[in-house]
Amino acid sequence: MKLAEVVDELDLKVRTAGGALEREVRGGYASDLMSDVIAHAEPGYLWVTLQIHQNVVAVASLKELAGIVLVNGREPEEATVERAESENIPIMVSPLPAFDVIGQLYGLGMAGGTD
């Protein structure tokens, strides 16, 4: 499923890198611990987190993730937005808590960590 479709379905607010929305989302991972994401997320996964500092971009770029969804309406820090622009990592915001966002993603047929 294309990231743009996910954005539509979940009514996410896109904060950066709108140009990379054509990317294919292969699955998802949810965690607020950097090392946990590094250990378990796969390239092309969508990352659901509440962390808003710029290190999320470094981790997403390192793991070649499809994008980052920030939950609870948390807005990315300015430095995070800048870094995401330069690394071409899409950041989206949802007003819902992580549980609901993940539930919606799962409802779209997206899974993670099972392949």
Added chain:
Amino acid sequence: MAQDRKTTKTQELVYEMKVDQAMTRDVVTVGPETPMSRLREVFREQRISGAPVVDDDRLVGIISLEDFIEWLYAREENSVVGAKMTTDVDILFGDEPLVHAVSRFAESGFGRFAVVDRASGRLVGVITKGDVVAGLLRKLEVDYHEEEVHRYQAGRLLEDILAVGTTLCFEYQVEGQNFDRGGESASRLKRTLKGLGLDPGTVRRVAIAAYEAEMNVIVFTDGGRIDVRIDRDRITVDVADSGPGIPDIEKALQPGFSTAPQWVRDLGFGAGMGLDNIRNCSDDLEIESTPGEGTRVTITFLTGGASEAG
């Protein structure tokens, strides 16, 4: 975005390529003395609807199916091509950029142009819209092939350098306590390794280990250095700092064990998984540490058909 790039490439080629690179050289021609009655065979056998008229290699006119029908209609038995052809011929020169052909097709609505050598005035070929498209595709294919060969050679270059026992070294300085630059060295290293044409799986493993080691330096020390060494069969990442050292290395290696302060944990670091991640994606991990003096972590990745962990 890939689409934009391709369009630009085609546009570039249309300006770069010359008409004579896309035209058909093998042209069926007739002479001015050819009887009109012979055209029926020529057109039918060659499956064409028109032909340039050439006298002594020079283009003197063009004869089309329409001219032929006009002739039939007028019932003039013994005419020759020279008397019925169109002499006011639109031509292109072989050295004109292909873009001229494209715009002439658009302006005139003609299906084909005769191509003439500018210096000698000799007919050298014919160009149709189909020739333009085919010519562009051919050139794109050649360029793509050259790029592939180039990439392959770049990969081989690294192999050749390493085969003669040469070692490549890269060095990165890591600033302690500076979270804003977290992961910077690892990203730079990743780009470098990618650029060298190393296999993507290896690049990812090295980048992950370097990232975790870099974050450890940032979280716990006042700064350090990452040295990366590429040999024929292995990549070694050596991370050294000057304090505070690890009192119990066994404990530090346990997943979930962390001495990170709360504010670091709030950022999602210090979960006690860093060293474990490094161990999982590398082939060997060695830690030497003296409390109060510093820590040195040596991570090894085997590349000569090495295992695909992590």
